[in-house]
Amino acid sequence: MSDFRRIIAKRKRQDFVFNIVGIVCTLVGIVTLGALLFNLLSDGLARLDWTFLTSFPSRFAARAGILSSWVGTLLIMFVTACAAVPLGVAAGVYLEEYARRNWVTNLIEINIANLAGVPSIIYGLMALGLLVYQFRLGQSILTGGLTLAFLILPIVIVATREALRTIPQGIREAAYALGSTKWQVVRHHLLPYSVGGTMTGIIIALSRAIGETAPLITIGALTFIAFLPPSPVKSAPPFVSSEWLFSPFSVLPIQMFNWVSRPDQDFVVNAAGAGLVLIIVTLSLNAVAILIRYRVRKRIKW
Amino acid sequence: MKDLDRISSAASLAAGRRPSPEAAPTAARRLAYLKERVIESLLFLAAFSSVAITLGIVGTLIYESSTFFAHVPLWDFLTDTLWTPLFASPRFGIVPLIAGTLVTTAVALMVALPIGTVVAIYLSEFAPPTLREIVKPTLELLSAVPTVVYGYFALQFMSPLLQKLIPGLPTFNMLSAGVVMGIMIIPYVSSLSEDAMRAVPMALREGAYALGANKIVTALRVVYPAALSGIVSSYILAISRAIGETMIVAIAAGMQPNLTLDPREPAATITAFIVQVSLGDLPHGSIGYQSIFAAGITLFLLTLVFNILGYVLRRRFREVY
Numbered sequence: 182m183s184d185f186r187r188i189i190a191k192r193k194r195q196d197f198v199f200n201i202v203g204i205v206c207t208l209v210g211i212v213t214l215g216a217l218l219f220n221l222l223s224d225g226l227a228r229l230d231w232t233f234l235t236s237f238p239s240r241f242a243a244r245a246g247i248l249s250s251w252v253g254t255l256l257i258m259f260v261t262a263c264a265a266v267p268l269g270v271a272a273g274v275y276l277e278e279y280a281r282r283n284w285v286t287n288l289i290e291i292n293i294a295n296l297a298g299v300p301s302i303i304y305g306l307m308a309l310g311l312l313v314y315q316f317r318l319g320q321s322i323l324t325g326g327l328t329l330a331f332l333i334l335p336i337v338i339v340a341t342r343e344a345l346r347t348i349p350q351g352i353r354e355a356a357y358a359l360g361s362t363k364w365q366v367v368r369h370h371l372l373p374y375s376v377g378g379t380m381t382g383i384i385i386a387l388s389r390a391i392g393e394t395a396p397l398i399t400i401g402a403l404t405f406i407a408f409l410p411p412s413p414v415k416s417a418p419p420f421v422s423s424e425w426l427f428s429p430f431s432v433l434p435i436q437m438f439n440w441v442s443r444p445d446q447d448f449v450v451n452a453a454g455a456g457l458v459l460i461i462v463t464l465s466l467n468a469v470a471i472l473i474r475y476r477v478r479k480r481i482k483w
Numbered sequence: 484m485k486d487l488d489r490i491s492s493a494a495s496l497a498a499g500r501r502p503s504p505e506a507a508p509t510a511a512r513r514l515a516y517l518k519e520r521v522i523e524s525l526l527f528l529a530a531f532s533s534v535a536i537t538l539g540i541v542g543t544l545i546y547e548s549s550t551f552f553a554h555v556p557l558w559d560f561l562t563d564t565l566w567t568p569l570f571a572s573p574r575f576g577i578v579p580l581i582a583g584t585l586v587t588t589a590v591a592l593m594v595a596l597p598i599g600t601v602v603a604i605y606l607s608e609f610a611p612p613t614l615r616e617i618v619k620p621t622l623e624l625l626s627a628v629p630t631v632v633y634g635y636f637a638l639q640f641m642s643p644l645l646q647k648l649i650p651g652l653p654t655f656n657m658l659s660a661g662v663v664m665g666i667m668i669i670p671y672v673s674s675l676s677e678d679a680m681r682a683v684p685m686a687l688r689e690g691a692y693a694l695g696a697n698k699i700v701t702a703l704r705v706v707y708p709a710a711l712s713g714i715v716s717s718y719i720l721a722i723s724r725a726i727g728e729t730m731i732v733a734i735a736a737g738m739q740p741n742l743t744l745d746p747r748e749p750a751a752t753i754t755a756f757i758v759q760v761s762l763g764d765l766p767h768g769s770i771g772y773q774s775i776f777a778a779g780i781t782l783f784l785l786t787l788v789f790n791i792l793g794y795v796l797r798r799r800f801r802e803v804y
Binding site for chain 1: 515518519522523525526527529530531532533534536537539540542543544546547597598601602604605606609610618620621622624625627628629630631632633634635636638639640666669670673697698699700702720723726727728729730733734754757758761762767775776779782783786787790
């Protein structure tokens with residue numbers, strides 16, 4: 182009997198010990214995240230003010246700011262979203278609703294899974310060889326935006342497919358029964374009902390694109406730029422201009438990289454400030470995505 | 484009657500069939516049919532664009548590096564132990580860069596695989612559901628932080644910290660870059676492995692409990708092997724990530740090619756070299772410009788090997804319930 186008790190006690194002890202180990206390991210990740218945020222805040226918070234956001238980079242650390250790089254990030258993200266969202270959603274709709282089971286579909290699916298595993302810097306090399314030199318788009322905002330669009334395309338496709346898959350088959354059949362064509366079903370039912378899931382995926386994908394540095398360095402983004410791209414709005418007709426698409430650019434993570442690799446400690450403080458802006462933007466995008474996902478789950482009951 | 488006709492032809496459109504000849508095709512119906520086909524073709528082109536991207540990647544890498552390999556014999560590329568492509572008398576041995584990549588990857592995996600696996604087991608088998616629902620998204624934020632910020636953290640926080648523990652550690656070293664990279668990829672391992680373990684049917688656990696096993700034995704001897712296919716693919720994903728990671732190593736590991744297996748030393752990885760060259764202004768078509776594509780195709784093949792390995796392992800370990 183005492184043997185039996187001892188074995189039971191031993192097994193309970195094992196479970197208890199693993200519980201502790203599990204909590205410690207989980208804390209490693211969470212504590213690191215906390216340390217990283219604290220480190221950035223303590224180094225960079227003092228630097229973060231209005232002039233920092235509205236100044237161009239400078240040789241003097243105290244006068245340098247991130248104006249040209251956050252404008253660059255914003256424009257790049259606009260191009261990326263314009264390219265990746267329609268393409269990714271259309272591809273997702275095709276694969277989920279139209280594609281027949283054949284070798285072409287299989288090829289596309291295996292290919293998308295593989296693309297997700299390609300290192301981001303490889304996309305940069307592709308864009309350098311193909312977009313910059315073969316298509317002669319230059320080291321421009323357009324090239325940068327397209328590069329990141331290629332990079333996040335698999336994420337958008339997968340998110341769209343998952344969102345479409347949650348819609349019950351009955352919805353499609355009901356629409357067909359009323360005489361809808363396939364496209365009408367997609368256009369009037371499937372896309373509106375899946376918008377929450379798709380949006381979540383798109384936001385997560387864009388937040389990843391904002392932090393991407395390596396592919397943009399590879400295509401030749403500038404690390405020091407003291408002017409803004411030409412304005413997309415003109416005072417004379419036709420009032421809009423696409424000149425900015427071909428302007429050289431810098432983005433926030435590249436600006437941060439440039440500052441962090443300098444020996445001067447004052448520039449490191451600037452890097453922390455830029456990093457703080459970057460992390461606030463990416464974490465809030467992720468928070469928005471989580472919020473949308475939560476609300477969609479609560480609202481829709483099939 | 485006319486309505487009925489319209490419905491039946493719409494239904495056959497929906498099924499992707501040509502309207503039957505009895506339902507005399509009016510011009511409007513033909514137009515509708517045509518529109519459906521055009522839309523389907525456009526959607527197909529969108530899906531096929533992903534294949535075009537892959538072809539673009541492979542084509543560009545092969546095209547640009549083929550001129551490189553016309554200058555540098557493949558044998559020298561693989562066996563020379565010096566990588567100095569921008570010197571006056573350049574040497575093109577990829578070995579030091581591969582060594583740097585493998586060392587930082589190994590350090591990262593030594594952090595990420597054990598911790599990630601333990602976290603996955605803990606969250607899937609031990610943690611109360613409410614805790615899991617909070618911890619999992621929080622850990623996933625680790626992979627949302629931009630890598631350039633991790634680079635800053637490795638250089639400004641981890642490196643000074645490790646210097647206190649290991650005397651004589653230089654500011655730029657592969658160890659701190661690898662450790663931070665490992666922490667970054669914890670959620671890739673923990674989230675995917677946890678999903679795989681939770682997909683294991685309850686009956687398997689209940690069987691183990693009925694035989695007198697406790698939770699940890701059930702987790703290690705029953706759930707872990709049953710979920711191995713998913714867990715292995717999470718490991719492979721972590722390896723691919725670590726090999727392709729760029730900014731952390733470019734910032735914190737130094738950019739000097741250095742043939743060493745000692746993680747305490749600074750060294751350049753394949754990715755760090757590409758960044759370093761891209762930061763300068765190399766003329767298009769020069770040997771330096773081509774060398775980043777040669778480095779790139781090496782990196783691409785390395786990750787491809789692991790992706791294929793993952794595919795094979797996944798099939799071998801797949802448990803069918």
